[in-house]
Amino acid sequence: MSARLISVINMKGGVGKSTTTIGLAETLAVHHKARVLVIDLDPQTNASIMLAGPDKWNQLREDERTLDFYFEAYALQMKPKPFKSLVETKVSDLKGRPDIALVASAPEFRTVERDMIEAFVKRQFHIDAIQKWICERFAQGFRTVLKDFDYILVDCPPGISLFAEAALIAADAIVVPSIPDYVSRLGLITFRKRALRMINEKRGGQSLLMVLATKYEDDMALHRSEAALLKENLGSAMFDVRIPQIQDIARAAEWSDTPRTFEQKYGEGAGIIRALGDEFLAKVALAPAL
Numbered sequence: 001m002s003a004r005l006i007s008v009i010n011m012k013g014g015v016g017k018s019t020t021t022i023g024l025a026e027t028l029a030v031h032h033k034a035r036v037l038v039i040d041l042d043p044q045t046n047a048s049i050m051l052a053g054p055d056k057w058n059q060l061r062e063d064e065r066t067l068d069f070y071f072e073a074y075a076l077q078m079k080p081k082p083f084k085s086l087v088e089t090k091v092s093d094l095k096g097r098p099d100i101a102l103v104a105s106a107p108e109f110r111t112v113e114r115d116m117i118e119a120f121v122k123r124q125f126h127i128d129a130i131q132k133w134i135c136e137r138f139a140q141g142f143r144t145v146l147k148d149f150d151y152i153l154v155d156c157p158p159g160i161s162l163f164a165e166a167a168l169i170a171a172d173a174i175v176v177p178s179i180p181d182y183v184s185r186l187g188l189i190t191f192r193k194r195a196l197r198m199i200n201e202k203r204g205g206q207s208l209l210m211v212l213a214t215k216y217e218d219d220m221a222l223h224r225s226e227a228a229l230l231k232e233n234l235g236s237a238m239f240d241v242r243i244p245q246i247q248d249i250a251r252a253a254e255w256s257d258t259p260r261t262f263e264q265k266y267g268e269g270a271g272i273i274r275a276l277g278d279e280f281l282a283k284v285a286l287a288p289a290l
C-alpha cells in the first residue's frame, strides 16, 4: 500500500490549516495506528515548529534538512540530497512516540521560490513551464517515500504560491478549512471552482475536495447559518464535524517538552479532533487512489 497524499489548503490565511494538519496527523497516528508524514510547504514554518519543537527544528535547519535546501539545489541546477533524507521520524510531543514524521520548512523557503522563478524567467521559461517543473520535482520527491507512509499531509501556505498549486494538483484529496462566515464563503466558492478546474486541467480528472468548518462558534447565529448553507450546497464534500473555536485547540499548538497524552494535549478539543479523523477516513476511503 502506498500513501494517500492529502493537501490542506485555503487561499485565506489564519483559517486553521496548520492546526487541522497537525490535529489530523496526530489523531490518525494515535487512534488509527497510521504512519503519517507531514510536509510543511509554508515558509511561516508553523507546522514544523508545532511538530518538531523549536530545538529539533533548529537542528534540522543546521543540518540543511529543510525544504528550502532541497529546492534551492534544483534551482541552482545541482543534485539535491534525497528527499528521504529530509524526513525526520518520530516527531510530535505526544506520549508513546506515535508514527508521525516531518519534512520541515524554513523561512528561507520564501526566498527560494522567488529566486527560482527569477532564474527560470531569465532562461525564458513561461510560467506554465515553471509550474510544471515545480510539480514534477515535488512529485519526484514525495514519490520516493510513498511506501513508508499511509498518509502524507501537506500544510500549504496561504495566498498564491506555485508550491501550494503543486500540492493541489498532486493531491488524492484536499481538505479546505474554512471559517463559516459570509466573506469566507464568497472566497471559498471562488477558490473551490478554481481549484477543481486546475486539477481537472493539470491532472486530468477529479479529486476529492472537502470543506471543513473551523473556528466554529456555535453561539453565533451567523456561523450556524453559514455552516448549514455550506452543508446544503456541498453535501458530502463538507465535513459534518465542525472544529469549534476553543482555547484548548489553540493551546495544543504550543510545544511541550514533557510528552503528553492526546487528551492532555487537546483537552476539551480531543473528542472533536478524534471525530475529525474518523470522518476523514470514511471520506478518503471513497477517494480514488493516485
Ligand SMILES: Nc1ncnc2c1ncn2[C@@H]1O[C@H](COP(=O)(O)OP(=O)(O)OP(=O)(O)O)[C@@H](O)[C@H]1O
Pocket: 012, 013, 014, 015, 016, 017, 018, 019, 020, 042, 044, 046, 156, 157, 158, 214, 215, 216, 243, 244, 245, 246, 247, 249, 250, 251, 253
Ligand atoms: N479551533 C480553534 N480554536 C481556537 N483557536 C484556533 C483554532 N484553530 C486555529 N486557531 C488559532 O488561529 C490561528 C490560526 O490558525 P492556523 O495557524 O492553524 O491557521 P492557518 O490557516 O494555518 O494560518 P496561515 O494561513 O497563517 O498558515 C492560530 O493562532 C491558531 O492557534
Ligand SMILES: [Mg+2]
Pocket: 017, 018, 019, 042, 044, 046, 047, 155, 156, 157
Ligand atoms: Mg498555517
